[in-house]
Amino acid sequence: MKKVNIGGVPEHFNLAWYLTLKDGEYKNQDINLRWHDYYGGTGEMNKALRSGEIDMAVILTEGVVKDIIEGNPSKIVQTFVETPLNWGIHVAADSEFNTINDIKGARAAISRYGSGSHLMAYINAKNNNWNLEKDLNFEVIKNLDGAIKGLTNGDADYFMWEKFTTKPIVDDGIFRRIANLPSPWPCFVIAVRQEFIDNNEDDLKIILDIINETTSDFKSIPSIDKTIANRYEQELEDVQEWLSLTEWSQSIMDKKTLDNVQEQLYDLKIISEKVDYAQLIHEI
Structure with a gap:
């Protein structure tokens, strides 16, 4: 069974990962996907991607774009949450x-x-x-x-x-x-170490197919609002408002959107250069 380490923040955005893991959907495909909570957020996950501690991360767009440009050996393979944070x-x-x-x-x-x-x-x-x-x-x-x-x-x-x-x-x-x-762009993307992409693209495609199937129907899961409220200790009306504002994605981030991210980060001197779309993205 192929072991894959993935990291993310322990927040409601990532409940779909928990549900698919709980149901054993990856193990059914001979993949041992191991979820790791990163309470320190994107900066901590970038460090973990660089070190090889994790193979994949559900990570903030702006943070991983900056870190890839600065040498993080990873690529964005998909937008995870389409709406702003x-x-x-x-x-x-x-x-x-x-x-x-x-x-x-x-x-x-x-x-x-x-x-x-x-x-x-x-x-x-x-x-x-x-x-x-x-x-x-x-x-x-x-x-x-x-x-x-x-x-x-x-x-x-x-x-x-x-x-x-x-x-x-x-x-x-x-x-x-x-x-x-x-945030002035889609908030979360899925980033994967280039080494993992090169050697495990078939497994990566299976993982993305499984999570995408769940996120595409996430809002229609029975009592999902109550599940989120209980698990993350939030008020039901707050969860319902959050669900109304949030849309997941099952596709790659387009060039226009990524160019906008780079343009704004460059103007703010957060990144020292803008790079080609292909240096940031890997399309499965």
Whole structure:
């Protein structure tokens, strides 16, 4: 049986992977797919792809594009979530900050450099015409638990993370959300190490076929909203809103979309060069 390691954030976006693993769908095809949770998000997964700790990752578009350009030996094989990620911009509940203008020049908590929380801080700064050199400051907090400690203790001032994941923390009076920021592109892609693609393309196709069959009908799974609410400790109405806003994909990211990602990252000086579509994408 072929062993394959895949990584992702332990969030509701990835429930389809859990369901297909629980049903033994990969083992039925002689594939031992092993899921690994990465609480540190995209930056941590990029490191794991580079080291060979995992073969595949369900990862934020902007983060993996940047890392592939910087030498990560991986390719994007498919868009996983077609819709933007709804980033919440959070401060501590008792913070003096109340608006986007208030956090100009303040310290952004980020999971690590190159992560989504890091890169989207640049998008937020650009949208508000901030000085990218003077008005952005960062404190590395590793993960969501680190952000809770960092903001509560005053080690950082604001934190950007997917708003439905952080909603229970807002409801508990730990964070206060002062704004939302949708990502300007499809949020999650599936990235795979080039070495794995070269040697296991048939297995990769089987894995993608299985997950795509589940995501294409995901919203019609009986009581899926209740399943998500229970598993991820979220309010049912929040889950229903999230489902109404989220669309999964079963296809490759097109050149126009990827060119837009690169253009924006380049303009923000997050990447030093733009590369050909073929250097980022492998079509199965």
